Amino acid sequence: MPELRKDPVSGRWVIISIERGKRPSDFLSPTLKRKEGGFCPFCPGNENTTPPEIISFRPSGSPANSPGWSLRVVSNKFPALQIQGELNKIGEGIFDKMNGVGAHEVIIETPEHAQSLATISQKAAEDVLWAYYFRLSDLKKDMRLKYVLIFKNEGETAGASLEHSHSQLIALPIVPKVVKEEMETAKKYYENKERCLFCDIIVQEAAADKRVIYENERYIAIAPFAPREPFETWILPKRHESAFMPADKSFSSLAEIMQRVLKQLDKVLSFPPYNFILHTSPFKDEINDYYHWHIELVPKLTKTAGFEWGSGFYINPTPPEEAARFMKEARI
Amino acid sequence: MPELRKDPVSGRWVIISIERGKRPSDFLSPTLKRKEGGFCPFCPGNENTTPPEIISFRPSGSPANSPGWSLRVVSNKFPALQIQGELNKIGEGIFDKMNGVGAHEVIIETPEHAQSLATISQKAAEDVLWAYYFRLSDLKKDMRLKYVLIFKNEGETAGASLEHSHSQLIALPIVPKVVKEEMETAKKYYENKERCLFCDIIVQEAAADKRVIYENERYIAIAPFAPREPFETWILPKRHESAFMPADKSFSSLAEIMQRVLKQLDKVLSFPPYNFILHTSPFKDEINDYYHWHIELVPKLTKTAGFEWGSGFYINPTPPEEAARFMKEARI
Numbered sequence: 001m002p003e004l005r006k007d008p009v010s011g012r013w014v015i016i017s018i019e020r021g022k023r024p025s026d027f028l029s030p031t032l033k034r035k036e037g038g039f040c041p042f043c044p045g046n047e048n049t050t051p052p053e054i055i056s057f058r059p060s061g062s063p064a065n066s067p068g069w070s071l072r073v074v075s076n077k078f079p080a081l082q083i084q085g086e087l088n089k090i091g092e093g094i095f096d097k098m099n100g101v102g103a104h105e106v107i108i109e110t111p112e113h114a115q116s117l118a119t120i121s122q123k124a125a126e127d128v129l130w131a132y133y134f135r136l137s138d139l140k141k142d143m144r145l146k147y148v149l150i151f152k153n154e155g156e157t158a159g160a161s162l163e164h165s166h167s168q169l170i171a172l173p174i175v176p177k178v179v180k181e182e183m184e185t186a187k188k189y190y191e192n193k194e195r196c197l198f199c200d201i202i203v204q205e206a207a208a209d210k211r212v213i214y215e216n217e218r219y220i221a222i223a224p225f226a227p228r229e230p231f232e233t234w235i236l237p238k239r240h241e242s243a244f245m246p247a248d249k250s251f252s253s254l255a256e257i258m259q260r261v262l263k264q265l266d267k268v269l270s271f272p273p274y275n276f277i278l279h280t281s282p283f284k285d286e287i288n289d290y291y292h293w294h295i296e297l298v299p300k301l302t303k304t305a306g307f308e309w310g311s312g313f314y315i316n317p318t319p320p321e322e323a324a325r326f327m328k329e330a331r332i
Numbered sequence: 333m334p335e336l337r338k339d340p341v342s343g344r345w346v347i348i349s350i351e352r353g354k355r356p357s358d359f360l361s362p363t364l365k366r367k368e369g370g371f372c373p374f375c376p377g378n379e380n381t382t383p384p385e386i387i388s389f390r391p392s393g394s395p396a397n398s399p400g401w402s403l404r405v406v407s408n409k410f411p412a413l414q415i416q417g418e419l420n421k422i423g424e425g426i427f428d429k430m431n432g433v434g435a436h437e438v439i440i441e442t443p444e445h446a447q448s449l450a451t452i453s454q455k456a457a458e459d460v461l462w463a464y465y466f467r468l469s470d471l472k473k474d475m476r477l478k479y480v481l482i483f484k485n486e487g488e489t490a491g492a493s494l495e496h497s498h499s500q501l502i503a504l505p506i507v508p509k510v511v512k513e514e515m516e517t518a519k520k521y522y523e524n525k526e527r528c529l530f531c532d533i534i535v536q537e538a539a540a541d542k543r544v545i546y547e548n549e550r551y552i553a554i555a556p557f558a559p560r561e562p563f564e565t566w567i568l569p570k571r572h573e574s575a576f577m578p579a580d581k582s583f584s585s586l587a588e589i590m591q592r593v594l595k596q597l598d599k600v601l602s603f604p605p606y607n608f609i610l611h612t613s614p615f616k617d618e619i620n621d622y623y624h625w626h627i628e629l630v631p632k633l634t635k636t637a638g639f640e641w642g643s644g645f646y647i648n649p650t651p652p653e654e655a656a657r658f659m660k661e662a663r664i
Contacts, residue, residue: 002413002432004506012509015412015432080347080647081334093536094529095557100334100347149645174336177344178644197426204425225427312510313481315412 003319005226008189008197009182014226015315023318024268024326027230027301033271034114034163041077042164044069044111051075054105055134057127071127072108073135079104080170087144087173101144103171107131108164116165117152118262125255128167132278133246139171140283147175147282150244155273158300167276175282182279183291190290198292199240201225211320213327214260218253221261223320223327228308229298230318231269231327233261236294244280244293258295260332265299267330273300335651337558340521340529341514346558347647356600356658358649359562359633365603366446366495373409374440374496376401383407386437387466389459403459404440405467411436412502419476419505433476435503439463440496448497448603449484450594457587460499464610465578471503472615479507479614482576487605490632499608507614514611515623522622530624531572533557543652545659546592550585553593555652555659560640561630562650563601563659565593568626576612576625590627592664597631599662605632 003016041049044067051074058069081102089098109128110120117125132150139148152167153159160166175183189197205211205222213221213233221235235257237247247253265272280286280293308314335348373381376399383406390401413434421430441460442452449457464482471480484499485491492498507515521529537543537554545553545565553567567589569579579585597604612625640646 001417004430004432006428008426008428010509013504013506017412017432080349085333092557093540094340094532095536096338096340098336100336100349172345172645174345176645177342200426204427208425225424312513313504313508 007224007226008201009185010178011181011185012226012228012312012314014228014313016226016319017315017317023322024231026317027269027272034116040113040162040164042072042106042108042162042166043113047072050106050108051077055131057131067111069111070124071110071131073131074106074108076104076106076168081172098173101173103139103145103169105135105169105171107135107167107169109167110165113164116154116262116266117167118259118266120165122252122255122259125259126251129246129251129254129258132167132169133244133251135169136244136280139169142171144173145171146284147172147179149176149179150278152276153273154276155271155300158273158275160273179279179282183281183285186290186292196240196290196292198236198294202236202238211324213264213324214257216253216257218247219257221257223324225320227316227320227323228314230301230316231265231272231299231323232320233265233297233327234294235261235297236292240289241293242281242288242291243286244278261297261327263332264327264330265297267332268326269299269301274298275300339556339558340533341517342510343513343517344558344560344644344646346560346645348558348651349647349649355650355654356563359601359604366448372445372494372496374404374438374494374498375445376443379404382438382440383409387463389463399443401443402456403442403463405463406438406440408436408438408500413504430505433505435471435477435501437467437501437503439467439499439501441499442497445496448486448594448598449499450591450598452497454584454587454591457591458583461578461583461586461590464499464501465576465583467501468576468612471501474503476505477503478616479504479511481508481511482610484608485605486608487603487632490605490607492605511611511614515613515617518622518624528572528622528624530568530626534568534570543656545596545656546589548585548589550579551589553589555656557652559648559652559655560646562633562648563597563604563631563655564652565597565629565659566626567593567629568624572621573625574613574620574623575618576610593629593659595664596659596662597629599664600658601631601633606630607632 004013005016006013047065053064054073056069057071062068081100081104083103085101087101109117110124136148139145148169148171150169186197202220211223219235220238221233224234275298277296281291336345337348338345379397385396386405388401389403394400413432413436415435417433419433441449442456468480471477480501480503482501518529543555551567552570553565556566607630609628613623
């Protein structure tokens with residue numbers, strides 16, 4: 001019998017079709033292979049084909065926008081939002097609009113075209129996380145901005161238009177709906193229980209040990225109870241932290257668990273396309289007791305169709321308990 | 333400058349990238365061509381390869397599950413939910429689940445494999461709407477069920493697994509999150525204004541006449557103010573109606589506007605894949621002053637990527653005013 005499960009964070013219901021339980025081999029894998037050779041604006045030597053660097057990690061003394069870097073952050077060449085201009089909020093009868101003030105940046109994670117976030121060195125992965133943190137800390141100073149959404153699309157079917165490994169950030173003058181809802185749900189839970197919803201989930205998952213994929217000293221990776229997609233994975237700090245930050249001034253534990261999970265995913269599903277989204281508290285309320293920052297990693301294996309669109313209601317053919325088992329048993 | 337727009341119904345914000353305004357020809361069209369010849373379980377003569385008919389439109393006297401029908405409704409061969417069994421709601425610590433009681437049916441819209449919902453006769457399109465209505469009215473009697481979601485995936489990239497033109501319905505023991513949210517927003521608006529939010533939208537859109545695509549005596553088709561995707565189109569009854577119903581006991585006006593909009597879409601975008609979702613009030617509160625049933629039609633032209641997933645926040649490269657103009661000017 002299929003099962004209906006509710007995600008306590010988002011409130012969405014998911015159908016887990018237990019009887020049709022799909023194994024990793026059932027997913028037609030649009031395996032991601034990076035082809036070297038063609039022109040790539042993110043490769044060293046082509047720095048002049050991107051907008052100028054906002055920050056970069058490079059040997060001291062090496063000039064900006066020249067080769068030698070290990071990581072670059074640049075503006076998106078076709079930005080969805082623009083940093084210039086005053087923020088004007090305007091009503092149009094019943095409708096609300098504002099001009100598109102914000103930022104849209106690209107984090108080029110490695111100079112090596114053939115590498116991925118899973119395969120770069122752990123030091124390089126830590127630098128990616130530092131880049132996220134530095135950009136968040138900088139954009140926070142702009143009083144027009146309310147939220148920074150950091151995400152990564154890996155593979156063309158997940159929306160990546162360039163294959164060279166990169167993440168993106170979009171800084172917004174509003175708090176997006178999904179974040180707002182998560183904050184409200186978490187706040188209500190806290191008001192009721194005096195405990196963080198995510199902390200409670202972590203305690204229960206660790207005790208049940210059916211959906212835990214991996215944990216290290218500071219972080220835990222789980223298949224959530226009501227995943228939208230097969231092999232959806234969340235990475236959370238085990239200690240309560242409301243906003244994305246380096247634990248004890250280091251990102252080494254986070255880089256370790258992130259790369260491990262990505263390698264497990266690559267092993268089990270043969271380099272699947274995926275989306276990766278950092279969920280953190282809005283600037284205005286960064287330090288709080290009720291919200292718990294985390295990473296949501298969603299492989300793109302099924303076609304999200306009309307039903308999902310229309311209802312916010314998902315059908316997932318792989319129970320998370322099975323996905324967690326496959327992930328744990330992957331030899332990487 | 334790009335513009336941020338808020339959809340008043342869902343509360344989601346959308347970036348309309350006005351400067352990169354994309355024209356219909358910019359969308360790589362995965363044109364849907366139906367290939368006759370292969371085996372199709374929905375074609376006449378193959379009735380025994382589907383589960384038995386729940387209802388069908390066929391000449392009186394012609395036996396069920398034999399050729400001669402003009403429309404059939406059958407259970408989905410691989411149902412996401414099952415109609416048998418008692419509904420059990422169970423807690424698992426912090427989590428909520430229930431067994432998958434419900435229904436999953438397929439409406440085979442025409443016996444002719446090469447036809448689409450746009451190209452069948454208007455009488456046949458009216459019958460599709462009658463089939464929706466009959467199934468809704470029947471499933472409503474099952475006290476375990478709270479909502480019926482009716483939708484259509486046209487084309488493989490929109491999630492259709494068989495190309496023979498069909499719609500689906502999923503009857504659920506819960507009200508899906510998106511519907512619940514729309515109801516709550518509409519209710520709040522009504523409490524504040526004593527008017528229906530959708531009725532107000534219709535009045536404003538008709539007066540502005542920038543996003544109206546087409547209207548007939550009873551219905552209006554608009555490009556919504558903050559569309560998620562290029563060429564997203566809503567069809568609404570002009571008179572306040574909270575639940576899907578035949579106006580004056582007829583579906584002729586609705587079939588007319590629906591087919592007209594689909595033909596315009598086929599003309600402008602060369603037979604794009606699309607999702608079509610019927611939004612109507614839940615069974616428990618079918619007749620009310622605040623919610624207004626409607627159809628949302630969303631062509632599948634862009635890849636919904638990590639950003640959209642993570643935030644419920646969309647980037648749309650085609651302003652609805654332009655989309656409405658292209659649709660209106662389409663010679664069909």
